[in-house]
Amino acid sequence: MVFDDRSPIYLQIAEQIKTDIVTGALAEDEQVMSTNQYAAFYRINPATAAKGFAQLVDEGVLYKRRGIGMFVAPNARDLLRTGRRDSFFADVVDPMIREAKAIGIPLKDILQHIRSYGDA
Amino acid sequence: MTTALTVRTEELSVRFAGAPALDRLDLRLAPGKIHGLLGRNGSGKSTLAATLAGFRRPDEGRVLIEGGDLGTAQEPYENAVVTSRVCLIRESGDLVEAVPVKQAISLAAALRPYWDADVAGALLDRFEIPLNKKIQKLSRGKKSALGVVLGLAARAPLTIFDESYLGMDVPSRNLFYDALLADYTEVPRTILLSTHLVSEVSALLEEVVILDNGRLVTQSPVDALRGRGASIVGPAAAVDEFTAGFAVLAEERLGGTKSATILGDLDPALLGQATAAGLEVGPVGLQDLFVHLTAPTGARS
Structure with a gap:
């Protein structure tokens, strides 16, 4: 995915992951990339990626398993x-x-x- | 353990033959973040980079560097305790040209307290820099790449790249961005990237400092700047009325229609107000915002 610089990147990250969940590209209870993997893959600042993921945790779309990583919420x-x-x-x-x-x-x-x- | 350093400038001024290159600059670089230093050519980026690294003495005001194992705030100029923890890589390279690459590497290894030889070796391989070649025989691209290797492998708690990757081609610059992110993730430190390649670099940054004519235009989290600009298009009178309370960065007129670029947050109420007045509101990209903020002339306030 290519980010445009007309809106905050963390919101674009959150939207992209939501779309992947809606279309089924990401399944419920499936593990998502770590923020560092995501940052490296898309060549973006790790703090920006972390902010996008944190927003999804706040919205109940992702959940954290301590020491393992982040997963798609069962009802996402x-x-x-x-x-x-x-x-x-x-x-x-x-x-x-x-x-x-x-x-x-x-x-x-x-x-x-x-x-x-x-x-x- | 984090060794990242905090940088502050207080009323920092540097003058060349009386003309200010930096003009009473107050800024703070938070530790452990990747900061962008943006500005047009001649805006004072390189002077600021050199002054932060202790290469140059301020004419007025001061630079203070603190945190990590440095403890209390210290000025970098002629202070080896600070400068051994600060690494400035410039496009010129600051390298002795008549020696082979491997000698520059071993010199850096001896001088840099946080030097990582494995990182240096891996990066020299990836950038395909020949170890036995004299530096003066390297192409511009390879010389820039050598600078990047020295800057990353030094793992300095404050690392400054001053346009040091401009001589590299696009694939090599991408290699640099990948290596920078990977090594920063492993050892977080304070990084300052000075550039005018805004669109290429902006996604790597967390904060930006924008300079124009030696003055601070703005310092902000970069994601907060994305979407902070808006273009307002419509009948001239309506545009003028709506934009009266905003900083107007640029204006254009075509007959009775006017387009204004403004800086400011438009909440839903304001957006509704604009639509009701028959105005079109569009986003302004970071690159355009940067161009407007540092335009040589213009109606900015």
Whole structure:
């Protein structure tokens, strides 16, 4: 992953790990890289990596096992999916509708397109 | 055990023929962190690096170095107790050119109290520096790499790299960044990296000091600077009204539309206010922020 310098890197780290959990790339109870491994792999400051991981521990997404490392919390995927579902319409659907209105696509065309996917 | 040193400057001024190279600088480098020293050419980075390392006497004010096994604060100039714990690597190398590489290595090993021969050997291999070649026969890239090896293997509690890796090509610089992070993780110490390659180096840093014309522009955790700038675009009058309370770093106008780059934290209430006024708010990258903060002229306050 490539970090951009327009927002704090520790937040970008936290977001990336959350996405990996939501998509299943990281399984629940799976061990994640240590902050030092993560820092070396992505060539970033170890304190920055540690801050990103600490944020995820605070949010209950990761948990620590003393002397072993950090793991994905057992309920992390559900927790994150619920959070993203809550913001789905505001973050994804509303901008799409604004764009459709701006360029003159009627909402019924969008509905028709969505129906062509069947009931997923 | 940590031996990392804390650095402070108090009203530090250095002048060249009367012109200030550093102008009443007050800063503090926290121990055990990687600090970036950013500034344009001629901003005073190298003068500051040399003064911190005791290569140069301040004209006014002072440099104080403390912590680790040093105990109380001491000034580095002509003070061997301090300077043996401080390693400054400059692009010029400060090396005797007529001797083979291995002689420079054994000299450093004799002079540096925290020297690690294994680290030196491994890095000389990785950078493919020939031990028997005279330093003056090395390419610019290999000379820079030798400087980097000397700086890392010295494991000095205060290590300063002053643009010392500019002569290296991109793969070698990446090798340097990897080696720096690995060795810093193993032996945390206070590191100062002076550079103008902001976008390349910024992810390695924890704190930044930005200098302009010998003055301190800002000192801040680097992650706090990311996202601290914002660009505000919209009708000129609305932009002016909204940005009135902020430090405006740059302004541009195109007809009735104005774009302003501001420094400041926009909370959700302010963002809502901007959107309601028909303004577009966008993020400003660290590199752009650095350019605006150190621009030769401009409307900054």
